[in-house]
Amino acid sequence: MVFLFRRERCDFMLNTGSFVLKGNIFYSKAPDEIICVPEGFIVCVHGKVRGVYEVLPKQYANINIIDYGDKIIIPGLTDIHTHAPQYSFRGLGMDLELIEWLNRNAFPEEAKYSDLDYAGKAYTIFANDLKKSATTRACIFGTIHVEATKLLMDLLEETGLKCMVGKVNMDRNCPEYLCESGSVADTRKWLQEVAHEYENVTPILTPRFFPACSETLLEGLSRIQKEFNLPVQSHLSENLAEVEWVKELFPEALSYGDAYNRFELFGKEAPTVMAHCVYITEGEIELMKRNGVFVAHCPESNTNLSSGIAPVRAYLNHKLNVGLGTDMAAGSSNSIFKAMTGAIQVSKLRWRLADQSLKPLTVEEAFYLGTKGGGAFFGKTGSFEEGYEFDAVVLDDSNILHPQPLTLKERLERIIYLSDDRNIHDKYVAGRRIGKAIETGFDNTLGLTGVD
Ligand code: GUN
Ligand code: FE
Numbered sequence: 001m002v003f004l005f006r007r008e009r010c011d012f013m014l015n016t017g018s019f020v021l022k023g024n025i026f027y028s029k030a031p032d033e034i035i036c037v038p039e040g041f042i043v044c045v046h047g048k049v050r051g052v053y054e055v056l057p058k059q060y061a062n063i064n065i066i067d068y069g070d071k072i073i074i075p076g077l078t079d080i081h082t083h084a085p086q087y088s089f090r091g092l093g094m095d096l097e098l099i100e101w102l103n104r105n106a107f108p109e110e111a112k113y114s115d116l117d118y119a120g121k122a123y124t125i126f127a128n129d130l131k132k133s134a135t136t137r138a139c140i141f142g143t144i145h146v147e148a149t150k151l152l153m154d155l156l157e158e159t160g161l162k163c164m165v166g167k168v169n170m171d172r173n174c175p176e177y178l179c180e181s182g183s184v185a186d187t188r189k190w191l192q193e194v195a196h197e198y199e200n201v202t203p204i205l206t207p208r209f210f211p212a213c214s215e216t217l218l219e220g221l222s223r224i225q226k227e228f229n230l231p232v233q234s235h236l237s238e239n240l241a242e243v244e245w246v247k248e249l250f251p252e253a254l255s256y257g258d259a260y261n262r263f264e265l266f267g268k269e270a271p272t273v274m275a276h277c278v279y280i281t282e283g284e285i286e287l288m289k290r291n292g293v294f295v296a297h298c299p300e301s302n303t304n305l306s307s308g309i310a311p312v313r314a315y316l317n318h319k320l321n322v323g324l325g326t327d328m329a330a331g332s333s334n335s336i337f338k339a340m341t342g343a344i345q346v347s348k349l350r351w352r353l354a355d356q357s358l359k360p361l362t363v364e365e366a367f368y369l370g371t372k373g374g375g376a377f378f379g380k381t382g383s384f385e386e387g388y389e390f391d392a393v394v395l396d397d398s399n400i401l402h403p404q405p406l407t408l409k410e411r412l413e414r415i416i417y418l419s420d421d422r423n424i425h426d427k428y429v430a431g432r433r434i435g436k437a438i439e440t441g442f443d444n445t446l447g448l449t450g451v452d
Helices: 002-015 084-089 098-114 116-132 144-160 183-194 215-228 242-249 256-261 280-289 299-304 312-315 335-352 363-378 408-419
Strands: 021-028 033-045 050-052 065-075 077-083 135-141 161-168 201-203 232-236 272-276 295-297 321-324 394-395 423-429
Touching: 002 161, 021 363, 033 363, 033 408, 065 183, 065 363, 065 408, 077 084, 077 272, 077 295, 077 321, 077 363, 084 098, 084 116, 084 135, 084 295, 098 116, 116 144, 116 272, 135 363, 144 161, 144 183, 144 201, 144 215, 183 201, 183 272, 242 256, 256 272, 256 280, 272 280, 272 394, 295 363, 299 335, 312 321, 312 335, 321 335, 335 363, 335 394, 335 408, 335 423, 363 408
Parallel strands: 021 065, 077 135, 135 161, 161 201, 232 272, 272 295, 295 321
Antiparallel strands: 021 033, 033 050, 065 394, 394 423
8 A cells, every 4th residue: 555655646746747866877968078976866847857966955855756776867868860660671681782772671661561450560569669778769760651650650659759750752763662643742641630649759751862752842842841840851871872873863963962952951940860971071061060950870770781981070070960870770770879889889990991080989979979969859858957858768787797896987888888678777758757668578469470
């Protein structure tokens, strides 16, 4: 009884969005520094961070405290580029470059999402796994299919995660079975149908990439962007052959980025995130900076598809907006911790093999990119500075054994390199506790293949 009473009281306090978490707290304000407050207090008032304290100020003495003991508390991670329909074939068919990989793997799989039964099974797995990860916010590609994209939004809404989800647009240079004839009309229908439907999920305009979108389609999407005031996600300069292809398709553009810019789908009034940016010119960097375009750095994808290594150090030097993406299924994992280590590792190879002027990324910088860097695409998220949305992940690293004493900073470093979903103890999004990892797996009511 006593336990029940406490729990009810606790849930009530959590539902008001005002509480205090106690634990070993880490967050970033800037790329080169991780702030650590051992045995500290984070105060959340109405879903927003009020402050991080070594000693709890008296005025918060009456707020409920959830004590996580020796566990580590970090801001929720943000994945600013991934593809939900491709989650089904992650870890398969990697030995190809982009265009062949799209034609052989991605397009045939995405065609299956015209079947809502298949979409339901696949997207249930995707949404459940995302909930179990350390990610609290994500920018997600669906497919061209309106109904399947709505189903994806329904499932993500239930997770409590904050997600931007896009119905994909593509009407040229793609197989007939995925080539849209009414892309703009379908997009408008989708936007009208999802308007005001969700609390956690919002639509994002999603032209697949320049080669797959006709000029008429991009003009139509530009009008829709203004009409619905939408953010935009797409791909930019991922692969050398792709960059050459865009030059052929649109020779009047000064660069690949300028091609999107000429349709007003490249930042400014349209908050925009572009995945990859492996091959970017100085002029493009200036344009991206002026327009506030976000770079989604996807190191695992760039390695698997032999695309190259994005010069993230140069982007940080230019103070561009940069975050991390998992880009599944070109990336195999939904873990932004893995994207952090990947970003560090590929930057070391780039420095060693290609360009000694750009120093490798540090663990501090990678942590920043996966938290505050990408979080900025969602506004004030990804940090525990005052006024930020209260997104937090509570990590239990007690199963990562070690014979030697470790500092808190060393424990965080090992979590970045070694943790998986089993280390996630609890999760909060916008001041709401969405709970820890689902321990029993998910029920098999949908008849999912390969689940006993
Ligand atoms: N460019 C256009 N579409 C895609 C995609 O699905 N994945 C990746 N990695 N790049 C793309
Ligand atoms: Fe992608």
